[in-house]
Amino acid sequence: MLEVRGLFKSFGQSEILRGIDLTVEKGDVIAIIGPSGSGKTTLLRCMNYLERADAGQMVFDDVTYDMKLVTKKEILDIRRRTGFVFQNYNLFANKTALKNITEGLTTARKIPAEEARETGLRMLEKVGLAGYEDYYPASLSGGQQQRVAIARAIAPDPEVIYFDEPTSALDPELTKEVLEVMRALAAEGSTMVVVTHEMAFAKNVANKVIFMEGGRIVEAADAETFFAAPAQDRSREFLHGLDY
Amino acid sequence: MNERIIHILIDSFPKIILPGIAMTIPLTVIAFSLALIIGLVTAMIQFANVKVLKPLARFYVWVVRGTPLLVQLFVVFYGLPSVGILIDPFPAAVIVFAINEGAYSAETIRSALEAVPAGQLEAGYCAGMTYMQTMRRIVLPQALRTAVPPLSNSVIAMLKDTSLAANITVAEMLMATQRAVSVYYEPLWLYLEVGLIYLLFTTLFTWLQRRLEKRLNRSVKGAQNA
Structure with a gap:
């Protein structure tokens, strides 16, 4: 349903995204995890054109968009078919x-x-x-x-809802009430892409996990596989010692 | 204060306050309304980074804020006729006050726009709204609330500054008072009188400002019980 290919984005001298490829199927709940500064939020913001990518293609409902040269009208149209939840609510x-x-x-x-x-x-x-x-x-x-x-x-x-660290500004109790709502949405079959630090959510609610670091996708896998047996050393290291 | 002074004050009161109602207040209200439009447009051009127009907007603010109001009045009223542009005193005063105050309002509104968190604009975009829709429905209403106290300051300052229009023969309150002084020879009491009338007018505007602020603040303070 939604595909991103070869997404690059820099702010000044610093390269934030270095070639991201990503596919979202209808009904997917994708958790994007990774250490701070890995480019998770920028990825999400580029996908809704809050940041303009330096290069990349997006295929949305079989229409291909150049993520750098996309027009205002196309952006408006894409945004009207997506939802976005911010870290600080806005x-x-x-x-x-x-x-x-x-x-x-x-x-x-x-x-x-x-x-x-x-x-x-x-x-x-x-x-x-x-x-x-x-x-x-x-x-x-x-x-x-x-x-x-x-x-x-x-x-x-x-058609798809983006969540940018939706619980990062909340205490554990309030986090719980927000995650409940997101869990219910997922159960209804909503397509969701969630940048999160909530490993329990990634493990129990998401069906796919994308682990990012340094502007690249280190590992993309089924949630179950990822948490049971991560393929990459770096993923294992990241998960090791995390409490979830 | 003897009986003669009291008599003079009562006698001159309508002669001073009537030009106030007929000239000072309309001049302030009309010029300030125009200034708000000029200020809003100038601020929006700068806020939205409109090419070509932005340097023009900044040039306008620079020139108008950097020169005395009285000089601007003289240029328009006494200067322009020499190039064939003759404007009556009242419209000349309206134009100058509007252009002058427009530059100050522009800066007030621009800073108020910049004080609205960027997330509000982004949330508007993500709700599927265009830039203009988000500005009109979300950002401007919030900016205006921030801008009301400083803008109210400006209205009050302008109301008092309209006395400068006496210099280009607008028959406003100060000119009426000067005439009364030349009739009664009581400058102290008559100038105090006109000062009190200015105070009366500015008090009225301050009261209106409070009411407006109360209305605009509803969304901020526990309005769920309203």
């Missing part, structure tokens, strides 16, 4: 929880307000926040904000 500070969800439906996709509202309320219920529709982000906990952000990302029914 809820619209001037909008209520419900409006955060409906904004992308009414403004970007021209869905009638009433229909968008119904979808919004259904999404809030889905992430366990029924009754919170009129709360502004500032009066929600981090876990609640992230769940609203997930509701916002899934409301347009995207």
Whole structure:
């Protein structure tokens, strides 16, 4: 369904991504793991064009895009078929929880307000926040904000949802409530690409694992295989001593 | 203060406040509204890094902020007629005040735009919105909330600065007071009187500012109970 080939990205002198190839099938839950600074977040941001790649190709629903020369219109079209969840939530500070969800439906996709509202309320219920529709982000906990952000990302029914370290800013208890929601999404068959440090999530929820280091993919494997018997020495070393 | 002074103050009060209502307030409101539009456009051009226009925007801010308001008034009112451009006093004052304040507002709005976290724009993009949609619906409303206190400062400063328009024969409050002084020969009391009327006007604007801020702050402080 989604394929990235030969993705390169530098910031100034430092090369962040050095040739990434990646395939996402429908229904995949892919965990991207690896040490800090390995390029995981940049990879995800390039895939949604928050960063412009220096080189690379993307095949999305059988259409090929040049990731460097892609047009504004194509980017808009790609983004309208994807969802993105940020590490620090990035809820619209001037909008209520419900409006955060409906904004992308009414403004970007021209869905009638009433229909968008119904979808919004259904999404809030889905992430366990029924009754919170009129709360502004500032009066929600981090876990609640992230769940609203997930509701916002899934409301347009995207083909793939990107998660950029969705629980890294949360304490263990709040992490748990966010992971519950993500687990439920995965169980429904949502296609998800998750940059995460939560090894338990990668092991128990993801079906594929991509281990990155130094801007390259060190190992890409089934989650089960990866955790039971990593093929690369570096993967073994990384997993060794991690508590999960 | 004897009876004569009280009589003079009462007698001159309408002569001073009426030009205030007819000239000072309209001049402030019209010029400031135009200044906001100029400031918003100038700030957006700089914020969005629009080619060609950005250096022009910066040039405008540089020139206007770097020269005295009074000089700008004189150039437009006394200078332009020599190249065949004649503008009546009131419209000339509106133009100069709008252009002058536009440069200051531009800087205020630009810094307010830059204070909105970059993540807000990115979240808008990821929700499928265009740059303009995200600016209009997400970034600008937040920036405006930040910009209201400094902009209110500017309105109040401008309201007082309109007294400079007396120099280009706009019959505003200070000019009316000068006339009253030449009739009654009581400069101390009459200038104190006009000062008090300015204070009355600025108090009104301050009160409006408070109300506006309260409204705009709703989204920040526990509005779920609203």
